[in-house]
Amino acid sequence: xxxxxxxxxxxxxxxxxxxxxxxxxxxxxxxxxxxxxxxxxxxxxxxxxxxxxxxxxxxxxxxxxxxxxxxxxxxxxxxxxxxxxxxxxxxxxxxxxxxxxxxxxxxxxxxxxxxxxxxxxxxxxxxxxxxxxxxxxxxxxxxxxxxxxxxxxxxxxxxxxxxxxxxxxxxxxxxxxxxxxxxxxxxxxxxxxxxxxxxxxxxxxxxxxxxxxxxxxxxxxxxxxxxxxxxxxxx
Amino acid sequence: xxxxxxxxxxxxxxxxxxxxxxxxxxxxxxxxxxxxxxxxxxxxxxxxxxxxxxxxxxxxxxxxxxxxxxxxxxxxxxxxxxxxxxxxxxxxxxxxxxxxxxxxxxxxxxxxxxxxxxxxxxxxxxxxxxxxxxxxxxxxxxxxxxxxxxxxxxxxxxxxxxxxxxxxxxxxxxxxxxxxxxxxxxxxxxxxxxxxxxxxxxxxxxxxxxxxxxxxxxxxxxxxxxxxxxxxxxxxxxxx
Numbered sequence: 232x233x234x235x236x237x238x239x240x241x242x243x244x245x246x247x248x249x250x251x252x253x254x255x256x257x258x259x260x261x262x263x264x265x266x267x268x269x270x271x272x273x274x275x276x277x278x279x280x281x282x283x284x285x286x287x288x289x290x291x292x293x294x295x296x297x298x299x300x301x302x303x304x305x306x307x308x309x310x311x312x313x314x315x316x317x318x319x320x321x322x323x324x325x326x327x328x329x330x331x332x333x334x335x336x337x338x339x340x341x342x343x344x345x346x347x348x349x350x351x352x353x354x355x356x357x358x359x360x361x362x363x364x365x366x367x368x369x370x371x372x373x374x375x376x377x378x379x380x381x382x383x384x385x386x387x388x389x390x391x392x393x394x395x396x397x398x399x400x401x402x403x404x405x406x407x408x409x410x411x412x413x414x415x416x417x418x419x420x421x422x423x424x425x426x427x428x429x430x431x432x433x434x435x436x437x438x439x440x441x442x443x444x445x446x447x448x449x450x451x452x453x454x455x456x457x458x459x460x461x462x463x464x465x466x
Numbered sequence: 467x468x469x470x471x472x473x474x475x476x477x478x479x480x481x482x483x484x485x486x487x488x489x490x491x492x493x494x495x496x497x498x499x500x501x502x503x504x505x506x507x508x509x510x511x512x513x514x515x516x517x518x519x520x521x522x523x524x525x526x527x528x529x530x531x532x533x534x535x536x537x538x539x540x541x542x543x544x545x546x547x548x549x550x551x552x553x554x555x556x557x558x559x560x561x562x563x564x565x566x567x568x569x570x571x572x573x574x575x576x577x578x579x580x581x582x583x584x585x586x587x588x589x590x591x592x593x594x595x596x597x598x599x600x601x602x603x604x605x606x607x608x609x610x611x612x613x614x615x616x617x618x619x620x621x622x623x624x625x626x627x628x629x630x631x632x633x634x635x636x637x638x639x640x641x642x643x644x645x646x647x648x649x650x651x652x653x654x655x656x657x658x659x660x661x662x663x664x665x666x667x668x669x670x671x672x673x674x675x676x677x678x679x680x681x682x683x684x685x686x687x688x689x690x691x692x693x694x695x696x697x698x699x700x701x702x703x704x705x706x
Contacts, residue, residue: 241567315639316683318646321676324660328493328669404557408647411666421563421650436563440556447555 245433256428275416279402282341290346294353299379307354314347319405332413345398352394356387389458396450403446407439500674513654517645521577522638525584533592550586558644562651571652584637591633595626631694642683
């Protein structure tokens with residue numbers, strides 16, 4: 232029973248860290264509190280969404296083009312398998328060791344992490360479009376780029392956003408280790424426990440968990456919203 | 467090895483060593499160093515393998531049990547997918563430290579977090595595999611007098627093996643990647659060679675540890691594919 236009480240009070244102390252500032256373990260400066268939490272959250276979101284944006288700008292057009300042409304299946308499919316095998320920690324470390332620290336470098340590492348699921352899902356989404364629908368479009372006189380814009384893209388949209396959702400959750404989780412590369416995200420509470428103390432570390436873990444769940448819920452909602460209304464009855 | 471006299475050979479070794487030391491001190495990528503210092507990676511590699519295999523095996527046992535329960539009570543599929551989805555979404559690094567007040571530092575904490583991560587992938591694939599069993603196969607099984615339990619073990623599960631293995635492959639590859647973070651939970655693994663001390667700026671070390679993790683993922687993937695081939699001999703006769 233004492234153990235349970237201890238665990239509860241640990242989590243209570245962590246909550247206290249989030250809502251009120253305190254002196255750092257290393258002395259001198261104030262840490263914790265909502266304004267600092269917000270600062271780290273903002274940095275976390277900034278680096279994550281910059282990466283997802285760039286990854287979309289690259290992976291969606293490439294996936295659409297490959298899917299439309301029906302080429303590069305091996306590339307589109309195996310890319311996400313290879314991507315899964317590369318540990319995110321190794322990817323970040325690779326960028327730190329070879330390219331250097333800082334916002335842009337972390338973002339680029341996260342872009343590499345985010346591309347494979349989006350590319351694969353875009354490709355698969357386009358390939359899954361019923362051939363007859365495409366033929367009907369061509370029969371109505373649609374040009375190739377109109378087939379992509381008006382048929383393949385809308386019908387693949389749910390799959391594309393499924394890929395973006397996977398990437399987003401992954402990127403937000405990985406941005407937790409960005410402080411190793413000098414970008415102060417919420418992960419700093421976890422990685423610099425010598426500054427923030429055990430309460431700060433537990434608070435960081437709670438914040439990162441909540442952030443990841445929020446991103447997942449938001450993207451799941453977007454994924455449902457972008458599905459063409461005619462398809463929504465079939466879940 | 468050809469036999470020249472001793473002195474030039476010694477000379478050669480010395481030259482190689484010196485260039486290697488300077489390669490390391492200039493912090494370049496030095497493959498020779500990795501070969502010479504491979505022994506420092508064997509223990510972390512073994513820990514990494516242990517963390518991965520243990521987590522996937524426990525994850526499989528739990529997911530399998532859940533899938534069998536959900537097979538009889540279809541309404542449970544939604545809630546189980548939802549709950550395991552939450553576990554899947556939680557970043558492992560966060561879970562390590564959320565568990566810290568409860569399970570402390572060490573491999574137990576790492577294995578709980580990694581296992582939780584595998585559940586959804588494996589559960590979904592087992593359910594999918596059982597769903598994909600053709601109704602004709604079930605009918606044939608019932609026709610030769612199989613009970614429900616026999617039908618499950620002799621018809622449905624064998625036919626579901628490709629889907630189940632597909633799930634295990636994704637879970638295993640992902641877990642190898644996530645297990646590099648286990649070092650933060652105090653469970654060692656290859657991640658230790660990436661972040662401890664000033665390792666993160668040591669180019670050769672980062673490539674060695676990251677490369678070993680990728681190789682481990684591929685090796686386990688090939689093994690799982692092999693297991694699938696052995697367990698589904700009928701698929702070799704007529705490739706689908």
